[in-house]
Amino acid sequence: MTTIGHLINGEIVNEGSRSQDVFNPATGKAEKQVLLASKQTVEQAIACAEAAFPEWRNTPAIKRARVMFRFKELLEQHADHICKLIGQEHGKISHDAAGELQRGIENVEFACGAPQLLKGEHSRNVGPGIDSWSEFQPLGVVAGITPFNFPAMVPMWMFPLAIVCGNTFILKPSERDPSSTLYIAQLLKEAGLPDGVLNVINGDKEAVDTLLTDQRIKAVSFVGSTPIAEYIYATANANGKRCQALGGAKNHAIVMPDADMDNAVNQLLGAAFGSSGERCMALSVAVAVGDEAGDALVAKMQNAMTGLSVGAYDNASNDFGPVITCQHKDKVNGFISSAEQQGATIVVDGRNPEVEGYDNGYFVGATLIDGVTPEMDSYKAEIFGPVLQVVRVKTMQEAMKLIDDHEYGNGTCIFTRDGEAARYFSDHIQVGMVGINVPLPVPVAYHSFGGWKRSLFGDLHAYGPDGVRFYTKRKTITQRWPSSGVREGVSFAFPS
Amino acid sequence: MTTIGHLINGEIVNEGSRSQDVFNPATGKAEKQVLLASKQTVEQAIACAEAAFPEWRNTPAIKRARVMFRFKELLEQHADHICKLIGQEHGKISHDAAGELQRGIENVEFACGAPQLLKGEHSRNVGPGIDSWSEFQPLGVVAGITPFNFPAMVPMWMFPLAIVCGNTFILKPSERDPSSTLYIAQLLKEAGLPDGVLNVINGDKEAVDTLLTDQRIKAVSFVGSTPIAEYIYATANANGKRCQALGGAKNHAIVMPDADMDNAVNQLLGAAFGSSGERCMALSVAVAVGDEAGDALVAKMQNAMTGLSVGAYDNASNDFGPVITCQHKDKVNGFISSAEQQGATIVVDGRNPEVEGYDNGYFVGATLIDGVTPEMDSYKAEIFGPVLQVVRVKTMQEAMKLIDDHEYGNGTCIFTRDGEAARYFSDHIQVGMVGINVPLPVPVAYHSFGGWKRSLFGDLHAYGPDGVRFYTKRKTITQRWPSSGVREGVSFAFPS
């Protein structure tokens, strides 16, 4: 059985008395083991990152960027292998993994623009003969703690930008599917990154808590569930670090009566069931305004869903794969059952699908539930499975209130043709990422990603311009030269 | 005796069963009483601010800015009265109060540029037919908690910018000198600010804790000492708010052998003793590189200090006034004595100066201490009094290490004529605000203010561009229009 270790100071290190199985969720078999770093191993990585910092910080931004240019090439060359590693451990279908990887690469592309992004502001003559300017200097050693659902993309929201800004980095990926992350980190070494600038630590709470409390770590980026995000944010702050912690979501789409319904259904299919719904931007609630829209939506969705197929990662004709663990499968099924018990209608039931040849896989089929109400457990929680729930309301105002009342505020969408409705919605809705006829309004890499309310803890969003600001600290310099000795002295020195 | 109340929803409110004396520090007499708001009073203010938010948020930025244009005019018209109020309660001399007020007005001037500052980023065609843009929307109700030492300026670091960004505001000024702050807030109402947009609450820990825990408050800006800043930051974060908390300082100036010594001494006089050293940017440590520089510095400082006079605020020929309280006077004197006991040389002793006619005032004269070492208590702590300590080192590297090893990293300065020394210093020193021959490198209002290390908790600095970012949250909108029905439909409708 393969053992997955750590990347410290440019070398694979197989340290750790503790380990954990890594499963193939399509087969339910443990095919690898991942080592869980001890406090000492993490501290060793931090020490290496700290040692690498002074030289990396002094390396001109354009030279740091050139490592990213080469990294992008390598990621593209080795895309198939990365997608395979993702599929084996996460279960997502190859085309979905390729999409994830592409989104990650886009963050590398953005990082290549570091010299432009790091420019400070220069003011001549803030007073007579006095100039002032700002510099955005790196923080030092920073850490990223990332979730299982995007083992390639989410880490690449963080470390390329942090590193290109001059920081050194400790990445702790999810212990459920660490291989693709580790492989990607090795490509960055191959791209020319000096040893110690990026280190990958596999581990569990011991590793996390070491990162959160060690005084040498200056900042932490986290993506995961809201309760953990809240813990990470509080602990990191209490230990003098800056932190951005992204949590859970419950993303609603409003379907207006004037929506292009075929388009809406087509978009919702991918947004609700893609990656088995294990995305913090998955669209899990459709809010139909008016029963006419609601009836049409449910009928067309039901019809469209008959074509969906669930299965293993390496069959590209599958639409989505298993969920991540057996326990998670049970949890998703439980939410479907609870909705049923609490009065909703299971229009399409994805519980316990048959997937030939994969009897032990953690599969849940695409599920459509109508008649959901805000009181139901399945509405309140983030299910993180291939389940689309339909809530019916009478007015757009009612739909917006529903969204604003939910604790999460990550993404949302409206389907309409009407300019005014779209503008009113995007202006007022209390959600950080808004789509207009775009069901997964994930900002492109040169904008920034972040929810509102309890979906994000911190001032600055992830990646893009906010990411640059997060990974740098502002220094403001004010300069006056007190006398003109040299300049005028010369004049005195040669009086004729 | 005058009673000082609160400003809630545009009205002065004299609520509160508890109150506290407000002293004139030059006479030692309590001349006014300030009411201390109860939890209920604070909650009433929050409710008003919350009610005022939706309309203010929807007011175009240029209209919000125009209130600031009028506010600036009124501040300039009423400058003398504001300075008098500052002098009576804080004790700073009129010219110093005028300087403080001017710095505050500069932040209002910056706020007048809100329409430019609030621009988001627009990207055409992030995908085929898909546009994306960001908006910086206001947070809601935000709070400011401000210190005694700049009763006019520090509040104006906060509320003009927060308000012009579309937020409504609760200000809790220092209960030691609240009158100028309250008066300024009333001028903003006179300038046309709708009631409820700015509310001022006088109070103590009860008021502060209400602000920190009430769920309707979305953000808190704080300036004060480091232990309190740390408490504010942790508590605000734990209650789901964004926070920036500015704490203490110990600002060093390196005096290089090639410095223009007369200029350096002249600059240090104001930077060390101005406002009795009760500034978080006060220059309290001079690090002389080489004994030649050290001897010259001490001799010239000693000589220059003979001309300084301490006294009451209303005599413009005074250089600085009393410290804020009797207890604080004792504390400052205590630090001077401890330095003496621990082996330093009191070159100029400002303990217990004679100030004719003000026998009960809280005066400390300008004090110069030579031979200070990092181990002394007076070196470690922020004294916040008119005390300049001289440390002597052999090299610039040693001087920089001293600065980097101190827990605070607010401001620092180097005196030199040499371009290379200045550049090396500003690049590497672990301090957020750096002066080159500028002893008080307070960034101008269109840059941002913030220290490093334990001088600031939070990601974003105060005022300027960072202030805009702090008082707004990013919303990213992605838009696609699904079909060309209207556009092309017309074409079908009139086929010939």
Next chain:
Amino acid sequence: MTTIGHLINGEIVNEGSRSQDVFNPATGKAEKQVLLASKQTVEQAIACAEAAFPEWRNTPAIKRARVMFRFKELLEQHADHICKLIGQEHGKISHDAAGELQRGIENVEFACGAPQLLKGEHSRNVGPGIDSWSEFQPLGVVAGITPFNFPAMVPMWMFPLAIVCGNTFILKPSERDPSSTLYIAQLLKEAGLPDGVLNVINGDKEAVDTLLTDQRIKAVSFVGSTPIAEYIYATANANGKRCQALGGAKNHAIVMPDADMDNAVNQLLGAAFGSSGERCMALSVAVAVGDEAGDALVAKMQNAMTGLSVGAYDNASNDFGPVITCQHKDKVNGFISSAEQQGATIVVDGRNPEVEGYDNGYFVGATLIDGVTPEMDSYKAEIFGPVLQVVRVKTMQEAMKLIDDHEYGNGTCIFTRDGEAARYFSDHIQVGMVGINVPLPVPVAYHSFGGWKRSLFGDLHAYGPDGVRFYTKRKTITQRWPSSGVREGVSFAFPS
């Protein structure tokens, strides 16, 4: 009879052997005379501006901005007088003059943000130990040549921004209505502008040509007709100056079948007839898509136009006033007649309206012409009168082609409710300023104004961010300090 002179070096100068009558277009009487500057007078003004430049250039931007803050106050205080001067010489109704002035003041408000706007870009470590930054320095003496139709606003598009950027300025306003411009310039002196920084020269081609050829003038901003703009641009360029020259327009509104027709009609009334159509952003062509929209539009416009009244400036119940000269009245009437002769239908005929008590005024009433085609003279030319022409097309594509084929590309508008139509239009139309349900899409002062095609000659638009760039030149500085003599030398000097 009042004589109108020049403002040179802060003084009113009544020089000039030549002069010209200034008429009240509502009465047709010459009430004042304006002096026409000779070459020598212009050169004297240039000399003063050049002499004032070095000190003004070195004045910190914030201090320059503060003159603009006071200027804004004075403009608001004296608004009534300025509007009266505009009305007397230009003829526009007081509410329209107030609107013009307000737009001018908005440019002053933008100029108040100079310290932020003038920031350069700073890059640390473009190479090892090498920094580089840009500064936006003023050009020197720059000139503005402005048209009769906005005697207050268009000059304020130029000189406040040019001056706040550190330039000194020569303004040559229209000789038809120079009084409000001159008065405004005097207010800026009162606001504290040093003498010589702003100079106003009244004159004709002699003055213009002097400005265009004098080597001391570094840049010229012009607004007027396209043939003159082209001449100005070529001549200024040939004389080594930078130039932006704004010319004519023919602004079309597309009225889509799904438009809110009542709103469209309401908007078009003001956009077509306001200021007698003497605006380069006047909406002079409505393109109705489909005959149903066309019929509704014409019927509703005809009805709405019955309520319009034309008359003298000082009756606020009038909707618009006379055109600028007798000759211009004849020209506008001539275009109406030519349309009639070439086959169009004069739905509402504004030729020779009765205006009681103003028999000799240059009045043309609101005119609506249907059935206009691209071949008609009235379609090709910019009429600059209160004439709205309706062209009927079958498709939106046809409407857009019409707009793109016209030589001008200043402003345009679409009336629709449909997001897709609006987005397609704004993306593809070859026009610089686009309105979506906004008939006069004049950019606000913090954006920039400029047409495409033959409506603007030059790279940079007027006012706003482009204005700052136009009035400054980029300087890029690259800095390395060659040795660490002072810094390390100290270390050698004291080896212990």
Next chain:
Amino acid sequence: MTTIGHLINGEIVNEGSRSQDVFNPATGKAEKQVLLASKQTVEQAIACAEAAFPEWRNTPAIKRARVMFRFKELLEQHADHICKLIGQEHGKISHDAAGELQRGIENVEFACGAPQLLKGEHSRNVGPGIDSWSEFQPLGVVAGITPFNFPAMVPMWMFPLAIVCGNTFILKPSERDPSSTLYIAQLLKEAGLPDGVLNVINGDKEAVDTLLTDQRIKAVSFVGSTPIAEYIYATANANGKRCQALGGAKNHAIVMPDADMDNAVNQLLGAAFGSSGERCMALSVAVAVGDEAGDALVAKMQNAMTGLSVGAYDNASNDFGPVITCQHKDKVNGFISSAEQQGATIVVDGRNPEVEGYDNGYFVGATLIDGVTPEMDSYKAEIFGPVLQVVRVKTMQEAMKLIDDHEYGNGTCIFTRDGEAARYFSDHIQVGMVGINVPLPVPVAYHSFGGWKRSLFGDLHAYGPDGVRFYTKRKTITQRWPSSGVREGVSFAFPS
């Protein structure tokens, strides 16, 4: 003999009845022939570029950028071949050609950041319910006309950025050394650029004039001598195009008495003689302040120059190669002789050097002339050869006056250790690119390149942020949605 054709619509086209020899300047032999495009050939290229525009314009910026990412890879892979082509036709030594290419690649790297660079400004609520934003749209077909001295770099200042902004491009490189340019263009096709987006036309005045007058060309970028730049600028403008035309230079270095003289000499060697001085940023005049500095400078230069070797491109131990043509060699020698005749001292004489095995090469050796005065012909003109002239002055003010009085204002430099002298110099000198101890202050690719005075015609500098602005036109959109029909209508439709 090889024939060099054109690249039109992705294909090499060998059209043209006229042709011209391409020489190897080290051997003096014509080794290739370049075809000179007729008007018809140029028009064909323009037609292809125009046809390619609509689709390329609609391609998302990130996809355009990805072509540049691949282009960078290919340039790096084929660097040796490119440098060889440069060496064969231009004569510069391989290490110098590699440096040129690297500078070109840096502009490609900058172009990769297009999505970030093309962001417009978005303003919510410029009025109630009204939003406004700007877009930077491509111009259409644009042209570049480039000089012989940087056949790889200068074209890459232009076309990568123009193309990534969405334009299509016609490049006319120098007919003296066209091969590397053509090869580079073919690599961009290989990188995935659609046919017709970049076209290369070889030719002479006929081609240039076709580009300058054809109405389909929207903009022209030019680098060359000042008289031609002036012609290009005037002609392009007269034909309705935007234009930036970069001309000649005479770059001075001030050597202050406190300069690190060894460093200055070392820097001057490369800056004066590198690429045989055939650079518009070559440092051709050293202004020594004080005779002591002057004597030291001349002595140390003379000594250092003994180590320089001139020869053919393919021997990496050579420091620089021949000049471009036999005529140019004679011209450079003529300037040396004229200086001698007019009273200057030829300290090191590079006329007619012996270069073994290259008797017919166009070589001029490194030349140092002392005692040059502003009246000499060699001082006034741009020599464009390996000649460093020393002018001696008494004060820094005198040195600055010399620089400001020269007609050119491209680059300049000061050698000093003193912060004040450097700041005074960079603030006041009338030159666009300023070095502080940096003799060739060519801005990095993420800043912009441009001289002042008669060194550049146009408002915007080349490449970097100004380049983006030059290759795009601003469109400002103002949007209001007139009624809430869809949004509120729904509410009416279901009253309960």
